[in-house]
Amino acid sequence: MILRFGDYSREATFDADVVVVGTGAGGAVVGAELAEAGLNVAFVEEGGWHDTASFNPYMTESIPRLYRDAGVAAILGTPNIPFVEGRCVGGSTVVNGAMTWRTPEDVLDGWFKSTGASELSPHGMEPYFERVETAISAKHHLDLAIGGDARIMVQGARKMGWKVEVNRRNQDTCVGTNNCVLGCPTGAKQSTLVAYMPRAMKAGARCLTEVRIEELIIENGRCVGVKGRAIDPRTRKASTPVTVRARAVVVACGAVQTPVLLEKHKVGRPSGLCGKNFTCHPNVKVMALYPFEVRSWQGMSQYAQIREFHDEGIVLAENFIPPGLLAAHLPFHGKEAWELMQQYDNIVLSGALVEDSTTGTVRRGPMGMAVPRYDITVQDHARFKKGARLLAEMHFAMGAKRVFLPFSNLPWIDKVDDLKRIEETQKKRNTLELFTVHMMGTACMGSDAQRSVIDLNGQIWDLPGCYVADASIFPTAVGVNPQVTIMAMATRIGERLAATLAKA
Amino acid sequence: MPEPVSRHPNDGWILADPLPMRPSTHRAFLAIIAALLPPEPVLPGILEQVDDTTRRLLRYMHPLMSLGFCVMLHLLDWSPIWRLRSWRRIRSLAPSRGSEILGGLAHSRFAPIRLLLMGAKGAILSTYFDLPAVHEALHHDPRPFMRGRIALRQRLLAGGAPTEADLIGPGPGGKP
Ligand SMILES: Cc1cc2nc3c(=O)[nH]c(=O)nc-3n(C[C@H](O)[C@H](O)[C@H](O)COP(=O)(O)OP(=O)(O)OC[C@H]3O[C@@H](n4cnc5c(N)ncnc54)[C@H](O)[C@@H]3O)c2cc1C
Ligand code: SF4
Numbered sequence: 306m307i308l309r310f311g312d313y314s315r316e317a318t319f320d321a322d323v324v325v326v327g328t329g330a331g332g333a334v335v336g337a338e339l340a341e342a343g344l345n346v347a348f349v350e351e352g353g354w355h356d357t358a359s360f361n362p363y364m365t366e367s368i369p370r371l372y373r374d375a376g377v378a379a380i381l382g383t384p385n386i387p388f389v390e391g392r393c394v395g396g397s398t399v400v401n402g403a404m405t406w407r408t409p410e411d412v413l414d415g416w417f418k419s420t421g422a423s424e425l426s427p428h429g430m431e432p433y434f435e436r437v438e439t440a441i442s443a444k445h446h447l448d449l450a451i452g453g454d455a456r457i458m459v460q461g462a463r464k465m466g467w468k469v470e471v472n473r474r475n476q477d478t479c480v481g482t483n484n485c486v487l488g489c490p491t492g493a494k495q496s497t498l499v500a501y502m503p504r505a506m507k508a509g510a511r512c513l514t515e516v517r518i519e520e521l522i523i524e525n526g527r528c529v530g531v532k533g534r535a536i537d538p539r540t541r542k543a544s545t546p547v548t549v550r551a552r553a554v555v556v557a558c559g560a561v562q563t564p565v566l567l568e569k570h571k572v573g574r575p576s577g578l579c580g581k582n583f584t585c586h587p588n589v590k591v592m593a594l595y596p597f598e599v600r601s602w603q604g605m606s607q608y609a610q611i612r613e614f615h616d617e618g619i620v621l622a623e624n625f626i627p628p629g630l631l632a633a634h635l636p637f638h639g640k641e642a643w644e645l646m647q648q649y650d651n652i653v654l655s656g657a658l659v660e661d662s663t664t665g666t667v668r669r670g671p672m673g674m675a676v677p678r679y680d681i682t683v684q685d686h687a688r689f690k691k692g693a694r695l696l697a698e699m700h701f702a703m704g705a706k707r708v709f710l711p712f713s714n715l716p717w718i719d720k721v722d723d724l725k726r727i728e729e730t731q732k733k734r735n736t737l738e739l740f741t742v743h744m745m746g747t748a749c750m751g752s753d754a755q756r757s758v759i760d761l762n763g764q765i766w767d768l769p770g771c772y773v774a775d776a777s778i779f780p781t782a783v784g785v786n787p788q789v790t791i792m793a794m795a796t797r798i799g800e801r802l803a804a805t806l807a808k809a
Numbered sequence: 810m811p812e813p814v815s816r817h818p819n820d821g822w823i824l825a826d827p828l829p830m831r832p833s834t835h836r837a838f839l840a841i842i843a844a845l846l847p848p849e850p851v852l853p854g855i856l857e858q859v860d861d862t863t864r865r866l867l868r869y870m871h872p873l874m875s876l877g878f879c880v881m882l883h884l885l886d887w888s889p890i891w892r893l894r895s896w897r898r899i900r901s902l903a904p905s906r907g908s909e910i911l912g913g914l915a916h917s918r919f920a921p922i923r924l925l926l927m928g929a930k931g932a933i934l935s936t937y938f939d940l941p942a943v944h945e946a947l948h949h950d951p952r953p954f955m956r957g958r959i960a961l962r963q964r965l966l967a968g969g970a971p972t973e974a975d976l977i978g979p980g981p982g983g984k985p
Binding site: 309353355356358359360361362363364365366368369370372374375377378384385447448449450451452453455456459460463478480481482484490491492493538539540541597598599600602603604627628629630631632633635636638639640642643646647649670671672674713714735736 | 813814815816817818819820821822823824825826844845846847848849850862865866867868869870871872873874908911912915916920923924928930931932933934935936937938939940943944947949951952954955958959961962965966971975976977978979980982983984985
């Protein structure tokens with residue numbers, strides 16, 4: 306049963322075994338596990354349920370439907386980092402690029418060492434990765450999905466002598482429409498909307514959409530439900546109250562919204578870590594204008610990653626977007642913007658993703674607004690400059706006539722020799738233009754209440770009955786695209802919670 | 810049933826009403842839109858469409874963000890004065906002069922000033938470059954390609970074999 310705004314005509318209260326808040330990479334997976342284990346599951350999701358047939362390439366319609374805050378949010382710091390996250394059934398998996406990387410072994414070894422939990426070791430996580438990869442159909446593409454920009458990137462990397470690795474993606478017969486960021490209109494992308502929610506619904510789960518959860522219900526020190534309000538679609542104001550009471554609550558709102566909800570109740574007191582340990586894999590965009598047609602808008606994004614510099618924490622890849630989204634990145638407006646956009650077919654958009662070397666915070670601000678904060682380090686600054694320079698070098702080697710750089714005081718260059726101007730001009734971090742979509746770590750898992758927010762079962766140390774299963778729970782950044790790690794951890798939490806509730 | 814990937818998908822979801830603005834804020838907004846949009850091609854009603862669509866998008870932001878956006882519009886409107894470039898606000902200048910003065914903010918040494926312009930530019934240009942008339946003027950229409958690919962996937966799922974013609978160009982498609 307799927308409920309939407311019109312179904313909450315007056316104050317509504319629901320009962321369930323488990324209420325799962327959020328239906329993204331974490332929420333949908335944990336909910337499906339629990340529903341299939343025979344439990345009565347109610348999902349509560351702030352966004353709407355939008356089917357494959359409703360996806361189109363138009364951002365002014367898709368962004369408000371699928372993204373939080375119309376895609377306008379920033380992490381404060383030096384420099385500020387714009388970020389986006391999904392807000393719809395399926396969460397960010399509906400709009401993500403579908404890269405499926407397992408957690409690197411060295412990261413899992415680190416988690417194993419810091420927690421002492423062998424289930425978090427590469428060996429312990431293996432069965433969960435396998436289950437997830439089967440469920441989301443993580444595999445390589447058909448050749449017919451590869452587009453012109455992917456070919457330029459791979460050929461460019463080969464020309465530079467760099468190592469390239471072809472991505473596996475969660476897709477079944479992807480045909481390269483390149484609309485991943487606005488929802489896959491073919492049904493190929495196995496987001497949680499496609500791969501997990503139908504399973505949960507088939508097993509009897511209910512999905513309460515268009516409801517924003519605002520608080521947890523805590524009775525006698527135990528979490529027994531959630532309270533929120535339905536969102537009026539015309540005014541976007543919170544209206545009818547909705548309550549769900551349950552034996553267990555799973556919070557899976559993503560690494561930015563989860564701490565906002567938890568901080569309201571001041572949980573995570575033993576460690577004081579709730580909202581801290583925030584990491585976000587920031588990246589820089591480098592756009593190249595070629596003297597010939599590439600038609601980057603055809604063919605899937607991120608066919609491959611250039612991993613030559615992975616040891617330094619830098620990964621390079623291409624990632625194309627529709628005209629409306631691209632226009633937001635232009636260093637011009639007016640006539641110049643028009644002239645450049647007329648050459649939309651000749652543009653390749655690429656990016657350098659840098660592994661975190663520091664952490665930030667997410668705080669609950671006025672009116673429940675999330676206030677993330679993160680300052681890049683001097684070392685990161687050097688890596689961003691390097692990543693941008695490498696991409697620019699490669700584009701010039703491939704014949705680009707202009708390369709747009711992520712520096713406000715050096716927005717573009719027309720020849721490779723001008724790359725030396727990067728070092729001359731980029732002395733301060735605040736001229737760097739960053740972006741991110743991988744937020745993590747704000748309710749970290751551990752085996753010690755003094756050094757983590759949740760225990761190894763996913764339960765909050767100082768709030769029995771309340772679990773977390775989303776990108777918040779990573780003890781450290783993963784250094785790769787995170788969805789498979791989130792799904793694998795959520796599978797594990799779901800499995801354990803089902804066993805606990807069965808025993809009870 | 811509308812054809813796949815059409816605008817205005819009909820899945821029962823309702824797009825929010827435009828965010829109401831005080832008349833003075835609205836005048837500032839319209840002037841800033843006029844200053845940031847390309848002067849050519851001249852597309853009838855485009856300013857109103859950008860205004861309406863962007864104000865709908867503002868509804869989806871956190872109320873403090875949309876309030877911040879409105880404050881930003883006033884700061885930008887007054888920017889000729891506080892930048893000592895003119896005695897008039899953007900709303901009283903020709904769009905070409907407004908465009909020039911706003912463009913100057915992009916080169917400011919101060920990040921918050923650059924951010925003012927970035928915020929407005931991002932919202933206005935991304936809306937503009939998504940409108941049907943603008944896509945038409947750019948000769949950009951992704952729908953035939955996408956519909957062809959949806960049909961191709963259905964053919965493949967039904968057991969059809971991929972052919973050379975299914976590769977994506979330009980030039981010889983397929984593996985690099
Ligand atoms: C554009 C983009 C591209 C990406 N590309 C990739 C990629 O290629 N590969 C990869 O591995 N990862 C990628 N990611 C990251 C990945 O998708 C996310 O890390 C992952 O989806 C996060 O999972 P989550 O469960 O933590 O949160 P989400 O998937 O964001 O889900 C959280 C859900 O909770 C809901 N919610 C939040 N607060 C509330 C509330 N108070 N009440 C009710 N509901 C609420 C939200 O609406 C949302 O649906 C990308 C992300 C984006 C945005
Ligand atoms: S490239 Fe197109 S078909 Fe492939 S997963 Fe993305 S949106 Fe779907």
